[in-house]
Amino acid sequence: MSTTQPYEQPGTSARAQTIVNDFSITVGTVNGSGSQTSNLTILRALFKMGIPVSGKNVFPSNIQGMPTWYTIRVSKAGFLARRDDQEIVVAMNPASFVHDLASVKPGGVFFYADDIRLPITRQDIVIYPMPVKQVVKATDVPTNLRDYIANMVYVGVLARMLDIQLDQIRQALDFHFKGKPKPVDLNFGVVRSAYDWAEANLNKTDPYCVEPMEATEGYIMADGNTAAALGAIYGGVQLAAWYPITPATSLAEALIEYLPTLRKDPEDPDKNTCAVIQAEDELAAIGMTIGAGWAGLRSMTSTSGPGLSLMTEYAGLAYFAEVPVVIWDVQRVGPSTGLPTRTSQGDLTFVNFIGHGDTQQIILLPGSVHECFEFGWKAFDIAERMQAPVFVLSDLDFGMNQWMTRPFKYPDVPMDRGKVLWEGDLDRLNGEWGRYKDVDGDAIPYRTVLGNRHPRSAYFARGTGHDDYARYSEDNQDWHDLLERLKKKYETARKYVPEPVIEAQEGANIGVIAFGSTEPALQEACFLLAEQGIKIDFLRVRAIPFSSQVGDFIRQHERCYVVEMNRDGQLHQLLSLEYLQVATRLKSIAYTDGLPMTARFVSDAILAMEEK
Amino acid sequence: MTDQISGARTQVNLVGLSKTDYRGNPSTLCQGCGHNSIASQIITACYELDIIPENIVKFSGIGCSSKSPFYFLNRSFGFNGLHGRMPSLATGAMFADHTVRGIGVSGDGDSASIGMGQFKHVLRRNMRLVYIVENNGVYGLTKGQFSATAEEGLILKGQGNNPYMPVDIAWEALVGNATFVARSFAGDPKQVKELIKAALSHNGIAVLDIISPCVTFNNQDDTAHSYAWGKEHEVALHELSFVPPADEIMVEYAEGEATEVTMHDGSKVIFKKLEREYDPCDRSAAMRLLEEANAKQWLLTGLIYINPDQPSLMDIYNLTETPLNRLPEDRLRPSKESITKVNAMMF
Numbered sequence: 037m038s039t040t041q042p043y044e045q046p047g048t049s050a051r052a053q054t055i056v057n058d059f060s061i062t063v064g065t066v067n068g069s070g071s072q073t074s075n076l077t078i079l080r081a082l083f084k085m086g087i088p089v090s091g092k093n094v095f096p097s098n099i100q101g102m103p104t105w106y107t108i109r110v111s112k113a114g115f116l117a118r119r120d121d122q123e124i125v126v127a128m129n130p131a132s133f134v135h136d137l138a139s140v141k142p143g144g145v146f147f148y149a150d151d152i153r154l155p156i157t158r159q160d161i162v163i164y165p166m167p168v169k170q171v172v173k174a175t176d177v178p179t180n181l182r183d184y185i186a187n188m189v190y191v192g193v194l195a196r197m198l199d200i201q202l203d204q205i206r207q208a209l210d211f212h213f214k215g216k217p218k219p220v221d222l223n224f225g226v227v228r229s230a231y232d233w234a235e236a237n238l239n240k241t242d243p244y245c246v247e248p249m250e251a252t253e254g255y256i257m258a259d260g261n262t263a264a265a266l267g268a269i270y271g272g273v274q275l276a277a278w279y280p281i282t283p284a285t286s287l288a289e290a291l292i293e294y295l296p297t298l299r300k301d302p303e304d305p306d307k308n309t310c311a312v313i314q315a316e317d318e319l320a321a322i323g324m325t326i327g328a329g330w331a332g333l334r335s336m337t338s339t340s341g342p343g344l345s346l347m348t349e350y351a352g353l354a355y356f357a358e359v360p361v362v363i364w365d366v367q368r369v370g371p372s373t374g375l376p377t378r379t380s381q382g383d384l385t386f387v388n389f390i391g392h393g394d395t396q397q398i399i400l401l402p403g404s405v406h407e408c409f410e411f412g413w414k415a416f417d418i419a420e421r422m423q424a425p426v427f428v429l430s431d432l433d434f435g436m437n438q439w440m441t442r443p444f445k446y447p448d449v450p451m452d453r454g455k456v457l458w459e460g461d462l463d464r465l466n467g468e469w470g471r472y473k474d475v476d477g478d479a480i481p482y483r484t485v486l487g488n489r490h491p492r493s494a495y496f497a498r499g500t501g502h503d504d505y506a507r508y509s510e511d512n513q514d515w516h517d518l519l520e521r522l523k524k525k526y527e528t529a530r531k532y533v534p535e536p537v538i539e540a541q542e543g544a545n546i547g548v549i550a551f552g553s554t555e556p557a558l559q560e561a562c563f564l565l566a567e568q569g570i571k572i573d574f575l576r577v578r579a580i581p582f583s584s585q586v587g588d589f590i591r592q593h594e595r596c597y598v599v600e601m602n603r604d605g606q607l608h609q610l611l612s613l614e615y616l617q618v619a620t621r622l623k624s625i626a627y628t629d630g631l632p633m634t635a636r637f638v639s640d641a642i643l644a645m646e647e648k
Numbered sequence: 649m650t651d652q653i654s655g656a657r658t659q660v661n662l663v664g665l666s667k668t669d670y671r672g673n674p675s676t677l678c679q680g681c682g683h684n685s686i687a688s689q690i691i692t693a694c695y696e697l698d699i700i701p702e703n704i705v706k707f708s709g710i711g712c713s714s715k716s717p718f719y720f721l722n723r724s725f726g727f728n729g730l731h732g733r734m735p736s737l738a739t740g741a742m743f744a745d746h747t748v749r750g751i752g753v754s755g756d757g758d759s760a761s762i763g764m765g766q767f768k769h770v771l772r773r774n775m776r777l778v779y780i781v782e783n784n785g786v787y788g789l790t791k792g793q794f795s796a797t798a799e800e801g802l803i804l805k806g807q808g809n810n811p812y813m814p815v816d817i818a819w820e821a822l823v824g825n826a827t828f829v830a831r832s833f834a835g836d837p838k839q840v841k842e843l844i845k846a847a848l849s850h851n852g853i854a855v856l857d858i859i860s861p862c863v864t865f866n867n868q869d870d871t872a873h874s875y876a877w878g879k880e881h882e883v884a885l886h887e888l889s890f891v892p893p894a895d896e897i898m899v900e901y902a903e904g905e906a907t908e909v910t911m912h913d914g915s916k917v918i919f920k921k922l923e924r925e926y927d928p929c930d931r932s933a934a935m936r937l938l939e940e941a942n943a944k945q946w947l948l949t950g951l952i953y954i955n956p957d958q959p960s961l962m963d964i965y966n967l968t969e970t971p972l973n974r975l976p977e978d979r980l981r982p983s984k985e986s987i988t989k990v991n992a993m994m995f
Contacts, residue, residue, distance in 0.1 A: 080995050211995055257995040266990060272980030274972050275743050277736075298982045298990070301975075307968045309980055311743050315736065316769040323729065323736025323766070330727060330737075331705075331744030332973035334980070349730055357727075443991040446984050451977045486725045487745030487971050489702045496706075496718060498728040508718065 055243045057087050057112035059123035063190065064136040066129045068100030070184035073212055073223070074191050075106040076438060080208035081200050082110055083257055083440060086249040090116035090556070091438050092632055097282070097376040103132035110246060116440065117557035118632040123244055124198075126190045127152065128168070145242040147193060149186075162242040166193050167233065175229045177222060188223050192230025197238060199245045202231065256443050260408040260434030263444065264338070264364055265290035267412015269298050269310075270447055273362075274333040277313045277324035279343060282376045283432035284366040287338040288312065318343035322350040322363070329354070329361040330497060332456065332485030334416045338364035341383055342373065344390070351425055352391025353499040355522070358472070358481070360419035360454065363427045366435040369630050378630030379432035381552055384606040387427045388580060394519060396526045398533065399580040400428045403555040405441035407578075408434060413447050414534070420454035422529050423480060431601075433553040433632045455482045459490045467492030471506040472518065479525035526581060533579035536586055544571035547593035548642065549586075549622075551577040551607060553632065554599060560635030561599075565642060572597075572642070577607065582614055590618050597642050599625045601633055662698040670695045672719040682834030682860030682875075683713055683782045687720040689837050690751065693844040694721065697892060705741060705750050709734040709763060712789050713755030713782035713860070721751075732763025735770035738777055739961070745971035746962050749848055750777040757787050760796040760815040771824035774852040775961040778844065781817050781855070782834075784862035785873035792865035799872045804865065817857035819938050822931065822953055828854035829934070829953040833878045834861065839949060845890035846951065851912035852960045859947060878947050885928075885937075885950030887920040911956050919951070928954050 061078070065071035072093070079091040090109050096102040109119055127136040127148040134154065140146050142160045150165035168189045172182050195205055206224050213219040264287050268276070278288035291312050301307040315321035321337045328335035339347065344365055354361055367383050369375035390397055400415055402408045411428050419426040455476075457469060467490065472481050481504075484493040495506040502518070503509040539562070550558045558574055565572050575589045575596075590596050590611070598608040605624035612619040625641045627633065658666040670691040675684050694704065701723035708714035710731035717726045729737040738752050759767045759781050770777065785798040794802065794810045797817065802810040821829045828850045830843045840858060847854035861867045861875045869876035891897050893914035906920045909929065919928065927933060934953040941948035968975060 083995065208995075256991055262994075270981055270987075272977065274975070274980070275740060277740065294990075298986060299980075301968045301979055303979060304968065306966070308966055309968060309972065309975060311965045311967065311972075313739070316765055319733060320736035320739075320766055320769065323733045324740035326729075327707075327727070327737040327740025328743055329740070331725075331741040333740075333744050335740060350733065353730060438995075443994075444987060446987040447981070451981065484725075485744065485973055486705050486741060487702075487748055487973055488725075489700070491702065491723055494702060494723050494725045496726040496728065499730065500728070 053243055054245055055123075056245055056247050057110050057249065059110060059244050060119050060121060061108045061124040061126065061194070062122040062136075062139065063106045063126040064129050064132040065104055065106070065187060066131070067096055067098055067102050067104035069187060071104065071106065071128070071187045074187035075108070076212060077191055077205055077208040078194060078200065079108055079438060080211065080257060081204040082108070082246060083252050084204040084207055085201055085246060086252050087246055088112065088114040088116065088251050089440060092118050092433065093437055094631065095377050103129050105132075112249060112251070114251060115556065115560040115563075115635065117560050117635045120634055120636060126194070128187065128190065130154065145244060147190060164193070164197065164238055166190060166230070171230050171233055172226060175226050177226065181222070185223060185226050188226035189230040192227040193234045193238070195227065196231045196234035197240055199247065201248070202228070252440060254442070255440045257438050257440055258405050259286070259436060259438050260402070260405045260430050261287035261366065261436065262290040263405045263408035263441070264412045264428070264430060266294060266444060267409035268336055268362070268416070269294055271413030271416040272334050272451055273310055273336055273416070275311050275313070275324065275328040275335040277315045277321040277335070277337050279315050279318045279321045279339065281318075281340045281343045283368055283435045284338045284340045284343070284364065286436065287364055287366060288314075318346040319350070322347040325361045325363070326350055326354050326359050329419070330357070330359045330485070332487070334420070336362040336364065338366065340366050340368045341370040344383060344387065348390050351397070352393065352395055354425045355391050355395050355397060356499055357497050358423040358483070359425070359497075360423050361425045362415040362419050363425055365427055365429050367429060367431040369628065375630045377432070379553065379632055380602060380628055380630065381429070381431060381554070381600050382602040382606070382628060383429060384600075384602070385604075385609060387429060388610060390427075396523070396581070398422060398424055398426045398529050400426060400534065401551040401578050401580070402428065402430060402434070403537070403552055403576050403578065405434060405439040406444055409444040411534070417449075417452040418529070418532050421452050421480070421532055422525065423454060423483060424525070424529070429552065431553050455480060457482050457484050457488075457493070459488060459493070462488070462490040462492055470504040471495045472502060472521075473504040474521055478528045479521045480528060530581045530583055533581065533583065535583045536578055536589070537576045538585065538589060539574045541566070541571045541573060544573045545594050546570075546646070547573040547575060547589055547596040548599060549575045549577060549589070549596050549607065549611070550599040554601060557633040557635045557638055558599060561638035561642070564635055564639040568639070568643060570643070570646060580610065582611070586611070587615050590615050590621055593621065595621055595623055597623050597625050597645070599633070599638055601628050602626055603628050661695055663700055665695070665700070667691065667695050669723060670701060670721055672717070672722050675716070675719040677712055677715065677719075678864050680863040681712070682784060682858070682862070683716045684719070685834045685837055686780065686782060686840060686858055686860060687716050689841040690720045690844055693841050693848065697845055697848065699749070699848070703748055705748050707734050707738040707741070707750060707752040709754050709758040711755040711758050711787070712862075713753055714758055716782070717751070717753050732758055732761070733766055734758065734763065735766040735779075739770060739773065739775050742775060742777065742962070743965075743967070744973040746967065747971060752777050752779045754779065754781050756781060756783045756785060756795040756797040756817070760817060764815075768820065768824045771821060771826040771853050771855070773961045774827055774958055776851055777853055778847040779853060779855045781857050782860040783817055783857055783873065784860050784866055785871075786862050786866035788862050788865055798866075802871055816938070816942065817855070818952055821855040821857070822934055822938065826855045826953070827852040827955040827958045828951070830855065830951045831857045831859070832949045833859045833882055833947060835875050835878050836882065836884075836949060839884065839888070842888050842890050843951065846888070846911070846917045849890070849911040849913050849915045850954070850956065851963075852958055881945060881947040883941065883946040883948050884922055885924070885926050885948060885952065886922055888951055889918045889920070891916045891918060909954055909956060917951065917954070928952065931955075
C-alpha cells in the first residue's frame, strides 16, 4: 500500500492551527456489519476522556446490507445537537462512497477503506487510506469474524489520528462486551494493529484532534428507552404488554433485562412483582394494559405511531371508562409505515385527541434522557391520580441513541396510588359510594379494584353511557354531566403534570417554545442567536394539558416561535387552540425530514423571520 | 344461615348466600334468548359451588352475548370492553389478583370474526378463564346479519343465502391448543351447568362453545343454531357431573360405566358413558370425533377435550402469593441504594 498522499494536502500548512474538541465525525458503513460496536466504542471513549459528545445513528429499515451512517459530535462547549457539517468522514461502504466523499466539509478529512477502488476527485480535503483488509488479515482473527471486526480498523486509525486514548477505548470495549475478555481482546487487538499501522504510515496533515477535558464529570451515557424502562421499574410497574415495533422495541426489552435484578419481591426473592407480556398485536397489548390498569396494577405499554393507530379504540375507552394506564409512544416518521428508523415529533395532535368523540388525553413530553427516567415513574402517579391514560411522547432520537445525560435520580416523592377504596374504606362508608361520583369537587371519582371482597365493592365498567353509580344509562342528562365532568377532570390534570422549563434572558422580548428531543438544538440556537445580538427566552413544554406558565409566557412576549419536528406545526396548532386570543403571537417553525433538528436550522429560521 | 326475602325463609349455600346474591340485573335480551338460559346456569353453578361472588370477575366484548354479564353476578366486578377484544382485557386484569376466577362471555361475532386473533392467542397462553361463546350464527344487535359460524347455505331474512363455510369454535379451540374444549346447547341446561362448574375448576383456558339460539333472527327449525335443530340433532358424548374437592362421590358407577378426570384443584369430573367409549384426554380422538360429528350433522355436546396438567399463564409468571394489586410501595419500588448501582450500570 502507498503511504504517500496522491493529492496536495490543504491542511499541511495549517497544522499549527489545530481544532480541538469541536467537530463532527460521520462513519458510513454497511448495516448489519457490526459497525454499531465500533461507533459506540469511539463515542464512549471520547466520553470517558471527559469531552462532551453525542452520537446519532442514521440507519435503514433493514437487517443487513444497506448503507448506514453514524455521526459523532464532540463539542467542548457542550452542545449535543446534530450538525449538518461533517469535518471528518470515514467511508467503509462502497455503496455510499461517492455520497460520503461529497459530504466532507471543505478543509475536512476523509478516511476510506483502501479496497474501495473508486476515484477520489476532491482536492480541498485531507485524504487517508486505511488498509482494512490487510490489518484484519495480519491480526489473529477467526475467519468467520473478519467481516464483523473489520470496522475496528477505523477505530484504531481514528484513535491514532485524533489522539483518542487507547485505554479509554479498551474501557469502552470492556463495557460493551460486559467484561468478557475474549471479544474485548479480539477487538482491541485489531484497534491496536490499526493504530500502530497509522502511526507508522500516516502523516497527520489535518488540524483535528481531541484532548481530555473534565466536562463529563457527573454525567452518564444512556439511551431514552432504557431510561424509560428503568423509570417505570422505579415507578413500580406491575404489568407491561407490548408488541415489537421500531423504535419502541428496546424499551420493553430493557424492562425484561432489568426487572429480574431490580424487582424481585423483597419478601420472597424467588417471586416476581411484574409481568411483561409480548402480545399478539398492539390491539391486544393495549387491551391487556387497560385490563391491568382497571384491576389496580401499574400497567404500561410502549409503541410507536402505527401501533398507536391500532390502540386508538381502546385508548378512547380508557379515557371514557377512566382507567389509569401509561402508554409510551417512541415516535418515528409517519404517516403510515413512513420512515420507521428515523425520528419525528409527528404524533402530537394525534395523541392529544386519540379516541373518537370528545377526547382529550394527558401527554408528558420528556426533554432529556434523564427526564425519560423521571417521567417513567411519574407517569404512573399521574395516571392513577387522574384515573386516565397518560401518554409519554419520546422519539427515536432519544429512544435509540446513546446520550450523555444527568444520572437517574431516585423518585423524590412516595407513590401516589390515587383514590382507591379498599374493604376498610367501604366499611367506613357503609358501602355507600358511586364509582363515577365527584365527591371532592375535583372531578376525580373514587374507584375500587378487582379482588376487593366488600359486598358493595364491585361495579361494572363499560364503554357505554353510565351514571354516577356505573349503571348503564342512555339518559341525556347523565351523558351530558359525565362528559362535562371529564372535561373538568382534564382541567384538574393541569396541576398534576410537570410544569414547563423556562430559560429567560435579561431583556428578551421574544420567546421560543419547543418540546422533546430538540432541546439541545434549541439550547445551541439560543446561543447562536445571542451571538447575533438576538435575545430570546426559551420555554420547553413538558406536558399537555398546558400549565398556566405556558400561557403567561406567550402573553409576556411579543412573538413566540414554536419549533418542532413535524410538517404541520402540531404544537403550534394546539397552543393556538388553547390561547386563541394571543395566537397571532405564535409563529410556527416546523420541519421534518427524519433527521434530528440542528441548531443552525433553528437559528437561521428565527433570524430570517426576525429580519422580515 | 338464612336470608329473609318477602317474609319467606330462603335457602342459602355453604357461604351463607342465597341465590339472589348471585343474580344480575333483569335481562334486556329477547324473551327466550339462549343467552338468558346460560346466564341462569352461571348463577346456579356459582351458587351451588358456594363461590363468593367477589371471587369472580366477568368480562365481555360487544354484542348481545357481551351484554349478558350484566344479567348475572351483580356482586362481581365486570368489564364490558371492546368488540373482539375481551381476551386481552381479561388477560391484563387477571394478573391483578390470582385468587379471583374469571368468566368471559363472548359471541360468535365477537370471537369468530373481529376477535379471532385474540381468541386464538388467549388459548395458546392458557390463561385461566372460563371462555363462553354464546354461539347463535347471527349478529343480533345489528339485526340479523350472518356471523362467521353461520352454516353454508343458511338463508336469513334480508341477507340472502350464506355462501361461505362456517368457523367451528370448538375445532378452532382444539387446534389452537386449548386445554379444555366443550360444546353444549342452551337447550340442555343441566349439561351447561356441569360444564361451567368443571370450567371454573380448570387451571387454564376453558372454552365452552354453547349453541344459544337467537329467537328473533336465526331460529328456523331446519337451521343449525335453532332450538328445534339442537333438540333433534344433539348427540351427548357422555353424561357428566362435577364433584368439588371436598365432596365425596355419592353415586357409584358400575365397572366400565364411568370414567373420571381429576382437576388441578382436586375436584373431579365424572363422565358416565352413553353410546360410545370416549376418552376426553385424547386430543387426536377429539379431532376425529369433531370431524365425524360435522360430517354427520350432529350437535355433538359434552367435554370434548381436557388437559388438566398444562401450566397456566399465571404459573409461568411466578408472581407473589400476595395478589399483585395489594403489594405495597416497599415491594414495588427498588431501594434508594439501588439507584447508584443502576447509574453505574450505564456508562
